[in-house]
C-alpha cells in the first residue's frame with residue numbers, strides 16, 4: 001500500500017516541454033547526494049526530496065505566472081506540488097534527524113535543465129519503487 | 143514611403159509572454175552602442191540592428207523547436223525574422239562601412255530578458271520613426 005496516496009500526477013509529462021522552453025545553458029542550483037551502495041534508495045530519497053523542493057521553489061520565482069495554457073511557471077508549479085506532496089508524506093522526526101546528521105554528504109551542483117530534470121525524473125522513479133515496497137527500514141549513517 | 147515594406151509584424155505582441163517565460167536572472171549577450179546626441183537615431187539603428195540579429199540568433203539555439211502553440215523558440219524565431227527583414231532593408235555598402243568604422247563604440251552587455259527586450263522594443267520604435275521620415279542623411283563619425 002502506498003503510504004502517500006498518489007502524489008505523482010500526469011504533470012510529469014510536461015517536463016519535456018519545460019526543458020525545451022528553458023535556455024539549455026541556464027544553470028539550476030541543486031544540493032545533491034551521490035548514490036552510494038551503503039545508502040539505501042529510500043534513505044537517499046529522504047535526503048534529495050527536500051532539496052528538489054527548494055530548487056524548484058527558487059526556479060518558480062524566476063518566471064511570471066501568466067494565465068496561459070502551459071507556461072513554464074505553471075509546469076514548475078505543478079512539479080513543485082508533486083515533490084511537496086511526496087515530502088509531506090516522507091516527513092517524520094526520524095527522517096529529519098537522518099538529514100541533519102548527513103548534511104556533510106551534500107554537494108553543491110548547478111545543472112543545465114536537461115540534467116536537472118533527468119535527475120528529478122529518477123528521483124520520482126525511486127519514490128515510485130519506494131511506494132510499492134513495504135520494507136522501509138530505518139535510515140542510518142552509511 | 144517606407145523603404146522596407148512592413149517588416150514589423152504583430153509577433154512583437156508575444157514579447158511580454160516570452161519575457162515571462164525566460165528566467166528573470168538569465169543573461170543575454172548583446173553588443174550595444176550608447177545613444178549619443180552626436181549620433182543620429184537612424185545611424186544608431188545601423189549599428190544596433192545587426193547586433194540584435196546576432197543575439198537573437200544565438201538565443202534561438204538555446205531552445206527546442208517544439209510543435210507547440212507558442213514556444214519560446216517560435217516567438218524568438220518570429221522576432222529574428224522581423225529584425226533580419228529590417229537588416230536586409232537597411233543593408234548598403236555605406237552602412238556597412240559606417241559600422242566597420244565605429245566598432246570601437248560597441249560595449250559588451252549581458253542583459254536580463256526584461257532589459258534585453260525593452261531595448262529590442264525601443265530599437266523597433268526607432269526603426270518605425272525612421273521608416274516614416276524621408277530624411278535619411280548619411281551617417282558620419284560622431
Ligand SMILES: [Ca+2]
Pocket residue numbers: 009010011
Ligand atoms: Ca494535470
